[in-house]
Every structure is written in C-alpha cells, then in structure tokens.
Amino acid sequence: MSLSTNPAAISPPPVVANGDALPVSGVRERILDAAYDLFSRRGVRDVGVNELISRSGVAKASFYRHFASKDQLVLAFLERRDQQWTVDQIVSEARRRGETPEERLLSIFDVFADWFARDDFEACSFVNILLEMGPGHPLGQASIDYLAKIRGHVEQLAEEAGLRDPENFSRSWHILMKGSIVSAAEGDRAAAGRAREMAGWLIAQYRG
Template sequence: MASDMKERLIDAGLDLFYQQGFHAAGLDQIIAAVGTTKTTFYNHFESKEALALACIQKRDARWRKRFPALLRERAGDDPVNQLYEVFNLWQDWFSDIHFNGCLFIHACSEFPNPNDPCHVAARGNVLALRAIVAGLADQAGIEDPDRFAEQYSLLMQGSVVLEVIDRQNRAAPIAAEVADALIQRALPPRHAEAAV
C-alpha cells in the first residue's frame, strides 16, 4: 500500500510537472490530485525536489526502454530505417493534444545547476538517447557514430523546442528533412545508394 501511494504521488507529479513546470506545480496541487495529506507525502519524499527527481527517473527508465522498442516496432531491425523513423515518431508525439515539450529539457532548464540531481538525471536521459542513436549509427556503418549522434541529437532536441515555441506541427518534418541529408552524408556509399 505504501509503495502504491508513492507511485501515485510520482504519477501525479509527472502529470503536473510536465504540464505546468517543476517550479510552477505546487506541492498542494500534487497532494490534492492524489487525495492524500502532507504528512503522507513526507513519509515518502523529503521534499518536492525529491519527488521531481523520482519523476524524472521514472520517465527516464520508461524512455530508455520505450524509444528503441518503438523504433524497432515501427521500422524493423534495420538501423538506417530506425534513424529515418525517429522524426515520424516525433511527429506523432508533437501531434498529441497533451504534448508540452520534453520533461528532460524542462528539468535541465528549471534546475540549471549542472550538479543538481534533477539536472543530472535529465541530462542522463538526453545522453542515453544520444547513445542509442550512436549505436544505430555504428550498426549502419557510419564512420564516426558519436559525432553523428551529437548532430542528430541536436535535431531531436531542437525540434522539440521549436515545436513548443511554434506549435505549427512543422518542427518534425523540418528536422526529418535535415536528418535525411545528415544520414545520406554519413552513410557509407553502398548504404546511401540503397537508402535513396
């Protein structure tokens, strides 16, 4: 029962932090959303920041599994096809009525100290997704998969920010167009010809 309450607090925190921001979402709102008391909250978390960290960690664990699984499900096992699929996945995400940017980008912005545990956890997710892209690039035979992943990650994160700012459902197609050129340039000649 106690762990159930903890999970309910984390889930409520995730929803409110994502929609309102980590600092804007109040502890009283989170407690009210769960229907509990401050005493119960403090039995599980020492502070709102501790809850924020638990929320970031839960979303991070989910994305580290879900991102590669979705790419395989949607694009099969071919790493090049998976790289091309990322921005189709992003387009679906951006089109969701609940889309409000990236929780990890929000966390890095709202907890700007690079040593803050929330910042560290959020940055860890961004780096993990970059590592997944680097792994795909390596499997595809791209010569410098880490450099490619840095460039590709810039498109991934930048398109999220652009969509939050613009709200025109254009960021993913624009990023996909740039990603196509990046992939074509980076692939070994035999793969680049086959991908066209």
C-alpha cells in the first residue's frame, strides 16, 4: 500500500499525556478543565504551571503548545467563566425563573441563594482576580471588562423592565450583587435574601 493511501501514515499521531493518548483537540480542553477548577477556587498566584500540568495530565511541551504562558491560560479561564457562570448559570437561569423583567432581575438573587448554599461556593473569580492582580495588570483589566459585561446584562434587563436610567441602575444593582457575594464568602449564607430585599427597593426608585 502506498503512503498516500495509508490512513495511519497520513493521520497525525495522538498526543501522549503522561502515558495516555489524547487527540490534539482534547489537550486544550483538558488543560482548561484543570485550570477552571484551580483558578476558581484558589486564584492565580497560588497556582503554578507545574501544578496545572500535573493536574491536567499533559506533557509540558503540550501545555506550552496551547498556552504560551500562564496569563494566556488565565484569560481563557476568564472567558469560560463568563460563559459558564455569568451567562449560563446566572443570567439564563434568572430569565428562566422570572415571568416579568422585574422578576427576572430579582431572580438573580434567588440563583445566588442556591449558589451560596453550595458546599463548593467559590465566590466571584472576576472580583477575586481583580483584587489579586490589581487594575493595572492585564488580568485585572480583563476582570474589569468581564464585570462590565455583567452590568450590561443587568442594564438590558432594566431596559426590558422600563426602568429609568438603566446604566446607573445597573451600577447600583451590581454593588448589591458583589456585596452579597462578599458577605456569603464571609459566611453569611442569607446574604442573597438580604440583597434581594434591597434590590426591590432599588427597583421601586427607578420605576418610570
């Protein structure tokens, strides 16, 4: 059989990770899965590249083939966190639970209440990394940008509810969101309910 007709000869070899063969497309996801768990619970500086490589079970060369630096991996983690946490868990679930725009806004804190009650509650990675790295660091700035996206979702809900000055409303609302997360991290698992009550007052102030 000629080389051109031998599939084994023309197919790229699988990537071997600590003795396990992985398709190339799976290596990046394996690294990112490990990073998601570590970064969301421990932040950035406490997690080293060697631990990421060990946890993901890939070779060092494979790691750097997909992520030239740890910072690049953190940026990929933040992108995934935005999709899985902000969009899929918070915004989508709040929209599902509320029948009206105002109810959807308030449902954000109902979702938070469930989140705060979990044994694996890990607080907000965007706030954690911003405070850890500072606003002048590229990772801190990226966290600021993702926090702004959260306000954008709130602003859209405020517009749908017909509230006046949706931008300023979203900033005040976001303070309640972030404050409740910090309070929950301190141990106040009823923080979401307290924030929800204040959120109702805020909506009343901004009704058209």
